[in-house]
Amino acid sequence: MSAEDKNINQGSLQMANAKPSTDEFIKGLWRDNPVFVQVLGMCPVLAVSNTALNALAMGLATTFVLLMSNILVSLLRNFIPKQVRIASYILIIATFVTITDYAIQAISVELHKSLGAFISLIVVNCLILSRAEAFASKNTLGKSIADALGMGLGFVFALFCLGAVREILGSGTFFDIALFPSGFQEWVVMILPAGGFFTLAIWLLIFNVFKERKQKDE
Amino acid sequence: MTDTSQTQVLERPKSTPMLKAMVGIGIACGLLIVMTYEGTLPRIERLKKEALEQAIFRVLPGTVTTKTFLLSDAQKLEETTSDEGTLVYAGYDGSGDLLGIAIEGSGQGYADIIRILYGYNPNTEKIIGFYVLESKETPGLGDKIEKDESFLENFVALDVSLNGDLSTIQNEVVPVKAGAKENPWEVDGITGATISSRAIANIMNESIQYWGPLIVQQKEEFTAD
Numbered sequence: 001m002s003a004e005d006k007n008i009n010q011g012s013l014q015m016a017n018a019k020p021s022t023d024e025f026i027k028g029l030w031r032d033n034p035v036f037v038q039v040l041g042m043c044p045v046l047a048v049s050n051t052a053l054n055a056l057a058m059g060l061a062t063t064f065v066l067l068m069s070n071i072l073v074s075l076l077r078n079f080i081p082k083q084v085r086i087a088s089y090i091l092i093i094a095t096f097v098t099i100t101d102y103a104i105q106a107i108s109v110e111l112h113k114s115l116g117a118f119i120s121l122i123v124v125n126c127l128i129l130s131r132a133e134a135f136a137s138k139n140t141l142g143k144s145i146a147d148a149l150g151m152g153l154g155f156v157f158a159l160f161c162l163g164a165v166r167e168i169l170g171s172g173t174f175f176d177i178a179l180f181p182s183g184f185q186e187w188v189v190m191i192l193p194a195g196g197f198f199t200l201a202i203w204l205l206i207f208n209v210f211k212e213r214k215q216k217d218e
Numbered sequence: 219m220t221d222t223s224q225t226q227v228l229e230r231p232k233s234t235p236m237l238k239a240m241v242g243i244g245i246a247c248g249l250l251i252v253m254t255y256e257g258t259l260p261r262i263e264r265l266k267k268e269a270l271e272q273a274i275f276r277v278l279p280g281t282v283t284t285k286t287f288l289l290s291d292a293q294k295l296e297e298t299t300s301d302e303g304t305l306v307y308a309g310y311d312g313s314g315d316l317l318g319i320a321i322e323g324s325g326q327g328y329a330d331i332i333r334i335l336y337g338y339n340p341n342t343e344k345i346i347g348f349y350v351l352e353s354k355e356t357p358g359l360g361d362k363i364e365k366d367e368s369f370l371e372n373f374v375a376l377d378v379s380l381n382g383d384l385s386t387i388q389n390e391v392v393p394v395k396a397g398a399k400e401n402p403w404e405v406d407g408i409t410g411a412t413i414s415s416r417a418i419a420n421i422m423n424e425s426i427q428y429w430g431p432l433i434v435q436q437k438e439e440f441t442a443d
Contacts, residue, residue, distance in 0.1 A: 088239060088240065095251055102254050
């Protein structure tokens with residue numbers, strides 16, 4: 001693991017030694033990125049990454065739910081008996097998803113319309129439940145917050161990578177701003193579900209090539 | 219998962235702590251949801267109202283003020299301030315002249331129900347504007363019904379004149395292939411969004427057959443102060 005830590009960069013390694021929670025934060029962003037490395041939560045990744053804005057909003061909504069559920073699960077970890085832990089986690093996650101749903105509606109009806117059913121589906125995003133079960137239920141509040149922020153922002157980053165590519169190629173725009181002269185023929189397939197798979201595959205390829213090279217260098 | 223399973227018979231877990239945890243979390247979560255709901259409700263309602271108002275301005279170009287009319291059980295149109303029931307929205311220009319009526323229609327699209335709002339001018343008996351309120355049509359294909367310029371041009375002056383005894387429209391609104399429009403009551407489709415663009419024409423056809431006669435017969439209601 002320490003060999004991989006060097007991959008990130010020397011500076012963050014030193015910080016990681018000094019403060020364990022920095023490491024928890026960094027690992028979600030890069031080394032254990034929830035999409036590109038763990039390949040978790042594929043449903044929203046493929047479905048809501050057709051524009052950069054949708055991807056960003058979905059990522060941030062997931063991050064918020066992840067952060068709040070990690071905080072609560074970590075605080076209640078000695079209070080919840082292990083037999084009912086999964087049920088309790090789901091209850092906590094579902095609550096924050098509902099809150100997020102109302103919040104997004106209050107921010108913009110338009111955005112809520114384009115994210116559609118995928119907001120409520122955050123409840124069953126395995127990324128969130130896995131962080132609650134595998135991390136927050138066994139770690140202190142500080143570490144759990146760092147973990148949630150790292151994983152959440154890693155998720156935002158990955159979704160944004162997909163959303164940006166798909167929007168630029170599929171609609172010829174970036175955040176609704178036209179990028180190409182009017183003659184540009186959009187690759188409609190990129191905003192269709194198939195384009196989601198193509199883009200994800202290409203990003204995974206890039207990530208893996210990158211990782212292998214680094215490992216060879218070691 | 220636990221080591222007790224290997225060594226001895228599982229001890230029956232105590233139910234009180236479980237009950238406490240589940241009930242406690244349940245109540246806290248319920249409270250949080252209710253608080254958020256109450257907190258965001260006024261803003262959500264205001265945003266929805268604003269969105270509808272903007273849609274009315276779009277389908278009735280030049281509108282300055284709007285009035286809401288309710289269709290009563292006796293098929294009478296009367297002005298109302300409530301937002302319950304079957305409603306249409308009349309738009310007026312700066313000097314108070316009637317520009318048209320915004321009518322909501324809905325029907326099956328390719329993915330799900332499409333809800334639209336369109337503007338109807340009862341004096342010229344034409345549809346003068348169109349806007350999609352809600353649709354889940356495929357992004358990139360079906361959602362062209364919201365953006366495609368040549369499709370939207372269909373609804374700048376779509377002929378829906380009534381017949382002689384004002385009982386129904388003279389020519390049904392018919393969807394045709396992209397570029398095949400010849401008559402003013404035909405709707406040019408979109409290549410790549412055939413089903414969605416047809417759905418719009420059909421929704422409009424059905425809706426205007428119902429509303430057209432109703433509105434024209436009670437046209438004075440909208441101009442009376």
